[in-house]
Amino acid sequence: MARVQSGQSLALALVLLAAVAAGLVQSFNGGQLLREKVRLSSALDAAAYSGALVQARGLNFLAYTNRALVAHQIAMAHAVTLASWAKFGDAQARQLARANPPASLIGGLFGRSHGQAYRSAAAAAGAGTHAAWPDGALARAFAEHDRIVHDVLVRAQATVQKTLAASRMQAMREVFAAHFPGAEAELDSSLLADTLPGFVVRYGGQARGRLKGMVEDAASRHGFLAPRNATRRALLPSEWRCPWLQHELRRRGATSLLDLGVWRSVDTESFHALRSNRWIGCYYREYPMGWGAAKGDPQQPDDDLPHVEDPPADFADEDFWRWVRRHTNWDLLDGDANPLANSCAMSESVAWPGRGLPSFAEIAQAGRPEDGEVALRFAVRAVKPAATMATTDGKGPRAGAGRLWFGTQFPGNAMAAVAAAETYFRRPHPRSDRREERPSLFMPYWQARLSLVDPPERAQAWHRQGAGK
Numbered sequence: 001m002a003r004v005q006s007g008q009s010l011a012l013a014l015v016l017l018a019a020v021a022a023g024l025v026q027s028f029n030g031g032q033l034l035r036e037k038v039r040l041s042s043a044l045d046a047a048a049y050s051g052a053l054v055q056a057r058g059l060n061f062l063a064y065t066n067r068a069l070v071a072h073q074i075a076m077a078h079a080v081t082l083a084s085w086a087k088f089g090d091a092q093a094r095q096l097a098r099a100n101p102p103a104s105l106i107g108g109l110f111g112r113s114h115g116q117a118y119r120s121a122a123a124a125a126g127a128g129t130h131a132a133w134p135d136g137a138l139a140r141a142f143a144e145h146d147r148i149v150h151d152v153l154v155r156a157q158a159t160v161q162k163t164l165a166a167s168r169m170q171a172m173r174e175v176f177a178a179h180f181p182g183a184e185a186e187l188d189s190s191l192l193a194d195t196l197p198g199f200v201v202r203y204g205g206q207a208r209g210r211l212k213g214m215v216e217d218a219a220s221r222h223g224f225l226a227p228r229n230a231t232r233r234a235l236l237p238s239e240w241r242c243p244w245l246q247h248e249l250r251r252r253g254a255t256s257l258l259d260l261g262v263w264r265s266v267d268t269e270s271f272h273a274l275r276s277n278r279w280i281g282c283y284y285r286e287y288p289m290g291w292g293a294a295k296g297d298p299q300q301p302d303d304d305l306p307h308v309e310d311p312p313a314d315f316a317d318e319d320f321w322r323w324v325r326r327h328t329n330w331d332l333l334d335g336d337a338n339p340l341a342n343s344c345a346m347s348e349s350v351a352w353p354g355r356g357l358p359s360f361a362e363i364a365q366a367g368r369p370e371d372g373e374v375a376l377r378f379a380v381r382a383v384k385p386a387a388t389m390a391t392t393d394g395k396g397p398r399a400g401a402g403r404l405w406f407g408t409q410f411p412g413n414a415m416a417a418v419a420a421a422e423t424y425f426r427r428p429h430p431r432s433d434r435r436e437e438r439p440s441l442f443m444p445y446w447q448a449r450l451s452l453v454d455p456p457e458r459a460q461a462w463h464r465q466g467a468g469k
Contacts, residue, residue, distance in 0.1 A: 036384060036415060037415060037417070039179070040185060040382055040384050040415060040416075040417045041417040041419070042179070043175075043176055043179035043180060043185070043382070044176065044187075044380065044381075044382040044417045044418070044419040045419050045450055046175050046176075046179065047171075047172040047173075047175040047176040047179075047187060047380070047382075047419070048172065048378075048379075048380055048419040048420065048421035048450060049421050049448060049449070049450055050171045050172055050174075050175040051168040051169070051171055051172040051378065051380070051421060052376075052378075052421035052422055052423050052448035052449065052450075053171075053448040054164075054167050054168045054171045055164065055168055055196070055376050055423040055446075055448065056423045056446040056447055056448045058160050058161075058164045058167065058168075059200070059376070059423060059441060059444075059446040060444040060445075060446050061156075061160055062157055062160060062161070062200065062361045062441045063440070063441045063442055063443055063444040063445075063446070064444055065153050065156060065157050065361075066157075066360050066361065066362075066441055066442045067442060067444075068153055069149055069153055069154075069211070069358055069360055070211070070214055070215055070218050070442075071218075072145045072148060072149045072153070073149070073215045073218075073219075073257075073261075073263075073357070074215070074218055074219055074222065074225075075141075075145050076142055076145045076146065076263055076296070076354070077219055077222075077225055077255055077257070077263050077265075078222070078224060078225065079138050079139075079141050079142040079145070080142065080255065080263040080264065080265045080294045080295065080296065080352070081224060081225060081255045081265040081294075082130075082131075082138050083130070083131035083136075083138045083139070083142075083265065083292070083294035083350060083352075084131075084253070084255075084265035084266055084267045084292040084293055084294045084345075085265075085267055085292060086124070086127040086128050086130050086131050086138065086292065087127075087128045087131055087267075087291070087292025087293065087294065087345070087348065087349075087350065088124075088253075088267040088268070088269075088290045088291060088292030088345075089121055089123075089124025089125075089127045089128075089290070089292070090124055090125060090126060090127045090128035090292070091128075091288075091290050091291045091292060091344070091345075091348070092118070092121035092124065092269065092289055092290030093121045093122050093123075093124050093125035093126075093127075094125070095121075095288070095289050095290060096118060096119065096121050096122055097122070097125075100287065101271050101287050101289065103115050103118045103119045105271075106118050106249065106271065106289075109234045109247050109249075110232045110233075110234060110247075110249045111232075114232065114249060118289065121290065128292070131292075131294055131350045132350065133350055133351065133352050133353075136350075139350070139352050142296070142352050142354070143352065143354075146354045146355055149355075149358050150355050150358055153358070154358045154359060154360075157202075157360070157361050158202070161200050161202070161361055164196065164200075165194075165196055165197075168196075168378075169189060172187060172380065173187055176382065180384075184384060184385070185382055185383065185384040186382065186383050186384075187380065187381075187382050188380065188381040188382060188383065188464075191378050191379060191380055192378075192379040192380065192381055192418065192457045192460050192461055193377065193378055193379040193420070193454070193456075193457050194377075194378040194379075195375075195376055195377050195378065196376060196378065198364055199363060199364060199376050200361055200362070200363055200364070200441070201361070201362065201363075201364050202359050202360070202361055203359060203360055203361075203362055204359035206260070208260050208261070208356075208357045208358070208359065208360070209260065210362070211357050211358075211360050212257060212260060212261070212357060214442065215257060215357070216257055219255070219257070225255045227253065227254050228251065228252070228253030228254065228267065229251065229252055229253065229254075230250075230251045231248055231249070231250050231251075232248070232249040233246040233247070233248055233249075234246040234247040234248075237274075238274050239274050239275065239276045239282055240276075241276040241281055241282050242274070242276065242281075242282035245274050245282060246274060247271070247272065247273055247274050248271075248272040248274075248284065249269070249270075249271055249272070250268075250269065250270050250272060250336075250337075250338055251268075251269045252266075252267070252268050252269070252337060252338050252341075253265070253266065253267040253268070254266060258295075258297075258300055259300065259356075260356050260357050261296070261354070261355070261356025261357030261358075262295060262296045262297040262300045262354070262356060263295065263296045263354075264293070264294070264295035264296070264300070264302070265292075265293065265294050265295070266292070266293045266305065266342065266345055267290070267291070267292045267293075267345070268288065268290065268291045268292075268338040268341035268342055268344075268345055269288075269289045269290045269291075269338070269341065270286045270287060270288050270289055270338040270340065270341045271286075271287040271289055272284040272285070272286050272287075273285045273286075273287065277321075279321075280321060280325075280332070281333075282333055283321055283332035283333050284332055284333065284335070285320050285321070286320070286338065286339070286340040286341070288338065288340050288341035288344050289341075290341070291338075291341045291342070291344040291345035291348070292345055292348075292349075293345035293346055293348070293349035293350075294349060294350045294351075294352065295349065295350075295351055295352070296351070296352050296353070296354040296356075297351065297353065297354060297356070298351035298353070302346055305337075305342050305346070306328075306330055306335075306337050306339040306342060307339055307342035307343040307345075307346050308327060308328060308339075308343045309343075309346070309347070310347065311340060311343035311344055311347060360441075361441055362440070362441045362442075363439060363440070363441055373424060373425070374424070374425055374439040375422040375423065375424040375425075375451075376422060376423040376424075377420065377421070377422035377423075377451060378420065378421065378422075379418060379419070379420040379453055379454070379457040380418070380419055380420075381416055381417070381418050381461045381464065382416065382417050382419075383414050383415070383416045383465070384414060384415045384416075385414045386414055386415070414465070416461060416465045418453050418457060418458060418461045419450065419453065420450070420451040420452065420453045420454070420457065421448065421449065421450050421451055422448070422449060422451045423446055423447070423448050424446070424447055424448075424449065425437075425439035425440075425443075425445055425446055425447075426445060426447055427443075427445050428445065
């Protein structure tokens with residue numbers, strides 16, 4: 001009887017050994033699956049972050065090019081202003097040579113410095129040729145800035161905006177493939193979520209008015225483009241009918257952005273001699289000393305400047321005041337401008353054809369709330385088939401939804417991972433005025449980061465996995 005029972009312990013040991021072996025195999029398979037899951041998730045996180053980084057670089061590129069658009073407009077404003085100054089100096093040199101008025105008279109009435117400044121205009125004789133279209137140096141500079149704006153920067157913006165989604169996916173594929181060079185895992189090209197469509201829009205037509213305000217604000221920071229207005233009065237009265245008035249020397253100049261991108265600069269200087277007669281009493285007789293005008297569109301009207309189209313070369317045939325009364329509505333006593341010099345400037349102005357303010361990229365208005373953070377976000381999925389996993393049966397998790405492997409469910413006979421990333425706007429340092437910086441494509445403060453996966457995105461990924469997609 002003892003000899004019969006002695007074999008039962010061996011059978012029990014074999015059963016226990018088989019159970020332990022099965023447990024070890026199961027533990028090994030579970031460890032391998034966990035390792036593959038971590039590897040897949042890490043690769044997908046790296047790919048998602050790379051995609052968000054491509055988005056950030058694309059938005060920052062648009063911001064830098066937007067700022068470049070403004071900078072080129074300011075350069076064009078400087079070119080136009082230099083042109084009007086060149087024309088002004090050329091005209092003043094001619095008036096000095098004609099002694100109309102004499103430099104000695106200007107110096108005697110308004111001081112030695114003004115007389116010397118008038119005489120120095122002789123050095124500017126012929127300077128107006130630099131503004132001539134199309135061969136003048138200033139005209140060529142203006143045309144080159146206009147070309148770069150419309151043919152280089154605007155096209156580059158449009159290309160980046162058009163290809164941003166494809167560039168993002170390409171970057172994610174390359175990063176993911178670097179983690180799985182044997183193509184044993186696949187990145188799903190159909191994103192689970194994506195806010196890129198409609199996030200960036202182009203503003204053209206009348207919407208370019210938004211860019212005009214930024215350009216004018218930038219121009220106000222340049223003293224060379226500031227108004228050039230000054231009035232000097234003689235020390236002594238000259239007319240008994242109005243002893244409270246004196247001769248005036250008026251310097252006027254302004255650089256303006258008209259309509260949607262027409263730069264115009266006008267510079268004038270006139271001696272206004274105080275006179276009187278029994279018909280109209282006291283009035284100012286204007287003697288233009290210098291004038292110059294340049295603008296970016298010959299068709300742009302100049303109705304805001306008091307002037308006439310064809311001013312007379314002299315007033316030998318008709319008194320100045322009579323001509324003004326017959327042909328204009330100028331105020332000869334209380335006026336503040338140089339209307340006759342304006343007329344000379346307009347009749348000799350140079351016009352440089354330009355294409356005006358360009359279209360530009362900006363985030364959609366709907367994406368710019370008064371408060372809250374604006375982010376460009378997407379979610380992506382990756383799949384690793386069971387056959388590519390290093391388990392003892394070479395199959396990984398068996399087919400069938402709902403099978404658990406160390407707390408991770410793998411439906412569809414494959415392993416999947418989900419990641420989300422976003423591109424967000426944040427200044428690297430606070431503003432000096434302590435105000436919040438609103439998200440914009442004029443400030444290159446776009447950064448990238450990973451984001452938590454939302455429950456609807458996980459549910460969608462689960463649905464795709466269960467459907468075998």
